[in-house]
Amino acid sequence: MTATTGLTAACPIARSLAVVGEKWALLIVRDALAGASRFAQFRTSLGIAPDMLADRLGKLVEHGILERRSYREPGERAREEYLVTPVGRELAPALAALGGWGLAHLPVADSSPFRFVDAATGAPAVAGFVDAAGRPVPLESVRLERIAGPVVTGPAR
Amino acid sequence: MTATTGLTAACPIARSLAVVGEKWALLIVRDALAGASRFAQFRTSLGIAPDMLADRLGKLVEHGILERRSYREPGERAREEYLVTPVGRELAPALAALGGWGLAHLPVADSSPFRFVDAATGAPAVAGFVDAAGRPVPLESVRLERIAGPVVTGPAR
Numbered sequence: 001m002t003a004t005t006g007l008t009a010a011c012p013i014a015r016s017l018a019v020v021g022e023k024w025a026l027l028i029v030r031d032a033l034a035g036a037s038r039f040a041q042f043r044t045s046l047g048i049a050p051d052m053l054a055d056r057l058g059k060l061v062e063h064g065i066l067e068r069r070s071y072r073e074p075g076e077r078a079r080e081e082y083l084v085t086p087v088g089r090e091l092a093p094a095l096a097a098l099g100g101w102g103l104a105h106l107p108v109a110d111s112s113p114f115r116f117v118d119a120a121t122g123a124p125a126v127a128g129f130v131d132a133a134g135r136p137v138p139l140e141s142v143r144l145e146r147i148a149g150p151v152v153t154g155p156a157r
Numbered sequence: 158m159t160a161t162t163g164l165t166a167a168c169p170i171a172r173s174l175a176v177v178g179e180k181w182a183l184l185i186v187r188d189a190l191a192g193a194s195r196f197a198q199f200r201t202s203l204g205i206a207p208d209m210l211a212d213r214l215g216k217l218v219e220h221g222i223l224e225r226r227s228y229r230e231p232g233e234r235a236r237e238e239y240l241v242t243p244v245g246r247e248l249a250p251a252l253a254a255l256g257g258w259g260l261a262h263l264p265v266a267d268s269s270p271f272r273f274v275d276a277a278t279g280a281p282a283v284a285g286f287v288d289a290a291g292r293p294v295p296l297e298s299v300r301l302e303r304i305a306g307p308v309v310t311g312p313a314r
């Protein structure tokens with residue numbers, strides 16, 4: 001979760017992994033996208049230690065992926081909940097891509113407890129490649145080019 | 158990189174993160190997709206300790222993401238190189254999604270040292286959502302639904 005600096009910061013994949021590559025971060029975003037907002041909801045879903053969850057939620061707030069909001073149930077003290085921001089919502093394609101890969105190549109069940117859908121149609125939506133005009137590009141046609149930049153492109157140490 | 162078991166295995170996002178959530182794995186796959194195959198190439202690109210790189214390459218081979226092949230330069234001993242498999246290639250959308258998010262939200266430069274392109278046209282390709290028929294789905298329209306499964310959906314401990 002450390003910020004990248006200098007030469008190591010050149011690759012945006014490495015930069016993203018420095019922020020969300022930690023094992024809980026993307027699962028917290030997953031739960032937030034699926035409607036969880038309260039500490040106990042994340043804790044129950046993830047089976048994570050409370051102090052670790054508090055730390056990870058704080059980091060995601062720092063990075064603008066979640067935002068804190070106070071709420072108060074009748075007769076109880078004020079508590080904080082965590083809502084996914086537009087920046088956090090833009091991690092959805094990464095989650096969908098990882099989920100699609102896991103479903104295809106690490107199957108333990110026929111189905112997933114989560115799925116992305118097009119809210120306009122109710123049809124499942126999966127991660128794929130599109131061009132600048134929004135047209136789909138088949139995976140077989142996609143190449144990764146190294147176009148520039150420094151030699152050292154790993155994550156921040 | 159531990160295999161998930163039991164209840165924790167239900168979510169394919171969590172399963173994928175158990176395999177490729179470790180900080181070097183996706184960067185090694187990135188370099189392999191961009192044409193790196195030899196130990197020294199990964200080492201130079203990543204600035205990673207040799208024993209750690211050897212371990213991570215071995216894990217990626219175990220998971221069928223890379224495959225080992227022997228090669229021998231004239232007058233040198235046989236060495237091994239690492240080629241990305243079709244299973245590994247299917248991680249490209251996850252890399253593209255993480256890279257796109259990093260470029261949008263963690264910018265340190267105007268450009269990236271890597272880009273995905275449609276080999277058929279040379280045009281940039283980015284991660285997005287598509288439906289089962291391959292039609293693009295706008296991010297604003299996408300929702301993550303919890304559809305079933307156990308309460309505990311975190312990564313393997």
